[in-house]
Amino acid sequence: MNKDGDKRMLWVGHMIRIRDDQDQAAFAELFQHFAPRVKGFLMKSGSDASLAEECAQEVLATCWHKAHMFDPARASVATWIFTIARNRKIDVLRKQRHPEPEDLAWGPEEEPDQADVIALQQESELLGQAIAQLPAAQRSLIEQAYFGDLSHSEIARETGLPLGTIKSRIRLALERLRHAMK
Amino acid sequence: MMNAMEQNINHHLTADILMGYAAGALPEAFNLMVATHVSLCDMCRAEVESYNAVGGEMLAQEPSGDVALAPGSFAATMALIAGGAVDDAPVARVAGSILPGPLQDYVGGDLETVKWRGIGLGVKQAILPTSREASARLLFIPAGTAMPDHGHNGIEMTMVLQGAFQDEDDCFVRGDVEVADSDTHHTPVADIHEDCICLAVTDAPLQFRGLIPKIAQRFARI
Numbered sequence: 001m002n003k004d005g006d007k008r009m010l011w012v013g014h015m016i017r018i019r020d021d022q023d024q025a026a027f028a029e030l031f032q033h034f035a036p037r038v039k040g041f042l043m044k045s046g047s048d049a050s051l052a053e054e055c056a057q058e059v060l061a062t063c064w065h066k067a068h069m070f071d072p073a074r075a076s077v078a079t080w081i082f083t084i085a086r087n088r089k090i091d092v093l094r095k096q097r098h099p100e101p102e103d104l105a106w107g108p109e110e111e112p113d114q115a116d117v118i119a120l121q122q123e124s125e126l127l128g129q130a131i132a133q134l135p136a137a138q139r140s141l142i143e144q145a146y147f148g149d150l151s152h153s154e155i156a157r158e159t160g161l162p163l164g165t166i167k168s169r170i171r172l173a174l175e176r177l178r179h180a181m182k
Numbered sequence: 183m184m185n186a187m188e189q190n191i192n193h194h195l196t197a198d199i200l201m202g203y204a205a206g207a208l209p210e211a212f213n214l215m216v217a218t219h220v221s222l223c224d225m226c227r228a229e230v231e232s233y234n235a236v237g238g239e240m241l242a243q244e245p246s247g248d249v250a251l252a253p254g255s256f257a258a259t260m261a262l263i264a265g266g267a268v269d270d271a272p273v274a275r276v277a278g279s280i281l282p283g284p285l286q287d288y289v290g291g292d293l294e295t296v297k298w299r300g301i302g303l304g305v306k307q308a309i310l311p312t313s314r315e316a317s318a319r320l321l322f323i324p325a326g327t328a329m330p331d332h333g334h335n336g337i338e339m340t341m342v343l344q345g346a347f348q349d350e351d352d353c354f355v356r357g358d359v360e361v362a363d364s365d366t367h368h369t370p371v372a373d374i375h376e377d378c379i380c381l382a383v384t385d386a387p388l389q390f391r392g393l394i395p396k397i398a399q400r401f402a403r404i
Contacts, residue, residue: 024260031256037241040249053252065267074231079238095212096313098282099217102229102275106221107345128239130264146205146237 008121011077018069027064034078035060038085044147045089055092059085073112075125188317192224193358195339200226200338204233209316211383212283215339215359218381221282222357242389280344280356287317287383293379296320303327315383323372325349338362340370345378347371 005045014030017023035056046115062084072082076171090098195216202208203216207294220227252258275283288310289295298306298320306322323329325345341359349368355361362368372378 011403028256031244031259034241035255035259036246036251037244038251039251040244041241046381050252053255057255057262060259061262062267064263074239075234076242076243079231079235081236083234085241086204089204090213094313097287098206099210099287101217101220102283109328117348124239126394127235128242131236131239132243142236143240145201145207146240151207 006075008125009118012072012117012121015063015067015070015072015077015080018064019070030063030077031060034063036082037082041082041085041147042089043141044091044095045172047089047093051092055085055088058090062088071112073116073120076121079124191225192195193352193354194226195219195359196361197229197288199227200362201233201236204230204237209385210312211310211316211318212385214288214310214312214318214337215341215381215383217284219341219357220280220357221284221340280359280379282343282346285320285343288312289320296324298322305329308346316383318381318383321368321378321380323378326374326376328369328371329400335364338366338382338383338384338386340380340382343379343381346373346380347380348373 011030011033014023017026018030037061038051039052039056040060042055043049047055050181058181059081063081066084070077075083087100090096131142188196199212199216203213208216209313216226216230219290220230222291261354275286279286279292281293283358286292288352289308298308298310300306304324304327312318312320320343321329323345339359340354341360342354342356346353346355347370349355349360349370351368352360353373354370367384
């Protein structure tokens with residue numbers, strides 16, 4: 001695994017130390033890395049700086065409290081934090097409930113297979129590379145869809161967005177998830 | 183606790199809807215549809231999680247130098263943690279209900295809690311509390327009964343929870359979603375063997391053809 005792949009596994013390790021040992025040093029590193037990004041995400045979504053700060057703190061506190069829910073065979077740490085931040089954005093900025101699907105029966109109680117964890121983390125790395133290599137205009141469209149205020153009909157009008165390589169990565173990730181869910 | 187996965191789902195949500203859910207770009211009623219369908223459909227669940235991963239990568243690639251945290255941010259977060267977890271766990275969900283968990287949250291209980299209102303020909307509905315950009319409702323259609331023929335101004339998604347319905351083209355069973363848009367004019371008919379219960383969401387009022395349904399529509403908010 002290359003350097004970025006190692007970094008993902010490092011964050012996974014941090015989450016496990018937070019979950020198992022309430023490791024504050026691991027949490028401090030996670031916080032330093034992700035809290036500014038979550039704050040930036042919320043500001044791009046239309047929040048002012050002080051509300052974004054407050055929400056970023058809440059999102060990271062949730063990471064601590066819900067560390068036992070994190071399943072590294074299904075998501076990278078960044079993805080998991082993104083979903084928490086997204087839900088917080090809907091709660092606070094849109095003042096709406098965010099309906100959540102039922103949990104899978106095979107919850108994260110059982111320690112996932114290490115091979116599945118590595119495969120998923122590598123897959124998310126490749127997805128990240130595909131996104132990073134997109135032409136600026138296309139990347140900006142995705143950023144608007146996820147961070148900005150592109151409405152659903154605008155997303156639909158872009159007919160799935162110019163995803164290209166991303167779509168093939170998503171298909172692979174999909175296959176892996178389906179495999180993991182069997 | 184969860185419903186047995188439905189193995190027979192042939193009609194799924196579209197990619198733009200699943201991506202919109204991951205991006206947090208959908209109206210609340212559409213989010214409810216996605217959460218309900220995904221509770222029964224592994225395939226769409228995995229697809230949502232893949233679109234979540236796109237969001238995760240976007241977050242990971244945010245330049246960190248752009249945004250400064252407030253002074254004392256970490257200490258404030260540790261104080262939040264010391265204050266304990268906010269209990270946001272939904273009220274206990276009933277296992278084995280025909281209503282998947284997210285729907286039980288909006289109904290406020292199981293099927294017997296639903297406050298049905300008749301809208302004619304034995305058809306009943308219950309509007310669920312969501313934001314106004316789109317609406318969500320449960321529909322009860324007696325076995326063998328046709329829904330009024332209607333066109334659509336926007337997108338309408340209808341998911342079967344119990345029984346089945348047919349339209350001109352297809353048959354929909356539990357977990358299946360029919361996605362209709364402004365080009366669709368159809369006459370769904372509930373299967374003869376069992377009363378049909380559906381979740382329907384739309385981002386525009388339905389247009390019913392014919393005078394009586396039109397009047398009913400004004401009173402029934404459909």
